[in-house]
Amino acid sequence: MVVLGIETSCDETAAAVVSGAGKICSDLVLSQLDEHRPYGGVVPEIAARSHMDHIDRLVGEAMAGAGLTYAELDGIAATAGPGLIGGVFVGVMTAKAIALAWEKPFLAVNHLEGHALSVRLSDAIDFPYLLLLVSGGHCQLLAVEGVGRYRRLGGTIDDALGEAFDKTAKLLGLGYPGGPAVEQAASKGDPAAFDLPRPMLGRPGLDFSFSGLKTAVRHAADKAGVLAGAGVLAGAGDDGGHDQTRADLAASFQAAAGDILAERCAKALALFEKDYGTPGPLVVAGGVAANRSLRARLESVAATAGSRLVAPPPKLCTDNAAMIAWAGVERLGLGLVDPLDFAARPRWPLESLSAGG
Ligand code: KG4
Numbered sequence: 641m642v643v644l645g646i647e648t649s650c651d652e653t654a655a656a657v658v659s660g661a662g663k664i665c666s667d668l669v670l671s672q673l674d675e676h677r678p679y680g681g682v683v684p685e686i687a688a689r690s691h692m693d694h695i696d697r698l699v700g701e702a703m704a705g706a707g708l709t710y711a712e713l714d715g716i717a718a719t720a721g722p723g724l725i726g727g728v729f730v731g732v733m734t735a736k737a738i739a740l741a742w743e744k745p746f747l748a749v750n751h752l753e754g755h756a757l758s759v760r761l762s763d764a765i766d767f768p769y770l771l772l773l774v775s776g777g778h779c780q781l782l783a784v785e786g787v788g789r790y791r792r793l794g795g796t797i798d799d800a801l802g803e804a805f806d807k808t809a810k811l812l813g814l815g816y817p818g819g820p821a822v823e824q825a826a827s828k829g830d831p832a833a834f835d836l837p838r839p840m841l842g843r844p845g846l847d848f849s850f851s852g853l854k855t856a857v858r859h860a861a862d863k864a865g866v867l868a869g870a871g872v873l874a875g876a877g878d879d880g881g882h883d884q885t886r887a888d889l890a891a892s893f894q895a896a897a898g899d900i901l902a903e904r905c906a907k908a909l910a911l912f913e914k915d916y917g918t919p920g921p922l923v924v925a926g927g928v929a930a931n932r933s934l935r936a937r938l939e940s941v942a943a944t945a946g947s948r949l950v951a952p953p954p955k956l957c958t959d960n961a962a963m964i965a966w967a968g969v970e971r972l973g974l975g976l977v978d979p980l981d982f983a984a985r986p987r988w989p990l991e992s993l994s995a996g997g
């Protein structure tokens with residue numbers, strides 16, 4: 641089985657071909673970073689137009705890279721939500737057109753399911769597993785029971801963690817995208833330099849909150865004289881000591897985020913073991929899962945709980961089309977094909993998916 645996957649839900653135009661055996665035959669990601677950088681965030685209109693400009697060529701290159709003709713495909717998968725709807729339309733229309741022209745099954749993939757199942761492409765692990773999904777738009781703890789079968793155990797009540805990373809980077813003038821910039825700055829900083837809050841720590845339940853942490857970063861940056869002015873980005877010429885203060889604040893923020901994730905995941909692992917009779921594994925996916933320091937924290941949490949951390953390689957954590965093609969493979973294998981009038985959707989909770997397996 642071979643499936644073409646298309647991802648256009650945010651600021652990456654991506655196309656990939658993946659086989660049923662889990663072989664990534666081609667995997668192309670075209671980042672729009674440079675187009676959005678002047679605005680310090682993703683501009684939906686620019687994103688949609690850029691997807692339009694590049695998707696045909698990228699799909700052609702992914703097919704050529706895999707050495708396949710369209711006739712040899714078993715299915716065409718595209719992210720059909722959730723995401724920036726203008727971009728989602730582009731991917732969905734492209735996939736539907738190919739499916740229609742070549743009389744192949746169309747697979748409408750939930751972007752979050754792509755992240756949730758990506759670990760089965762990289763590590764071939766079995767259900768069930770505990771999933772921490774941490775990206776720019778989402779922060780959730782889920783019990784993954786099977787394809788299309790997700791039980792939400794907790795989630796953020798305000799910002800997603802990736803969003804908090806992005807805002808912290810913006811406040812400190814570290815540049816865009818924020819996650820990798822904060823991680824890089826943090827590697828040179830002292831995580832104990834600033835005393836930042838750990839919202840929700842010790843509270844019952846498994847929800848997260850990051851907006852208070854973000855506000856605390858703003859106050860601390862202001863007080864320390866490193867709050868970036870509107871539109872001020874990295875490399876704008878620095879003065880003595882401020883770089884170190886920014887690094888310290890980035891490291892302190894990352895440490896607070898790590899403490900929050902660690903405490904919530906430890907609780908979730910205990911609950912998971914009670915409900916499923918097995919201690920995990922704990923899987924971390926989504927863009928923030930690319931962060932090495934957070935991965936290390938979660939590794940030790942999992943080990944303490946008698947579990948293990950499984951994380952896809954960073955390239956499979958940030959947005960990509962291989963995970964969409966793979967979700968397509970999994971769904972096609974269960975006969976979960978979608979009609980050509982399937983509507984793209986900006987919001988699409990994982991718990992509402994059709995179940996299989
Ligand atoms: O999964 P993703 O590529 O897109 C969404 O579906 O949201 O995640 C993007 C998010 C951004 O907020 C980005 O700043 C964050 O993931 N991110 C990171 C790192 N790399 C990406 N956050 C922390 N550390 C990183 N190394």
Ligand code: ZN
Nearest residue numbers: 755775927959
């Ligand atoms: Zn994503």
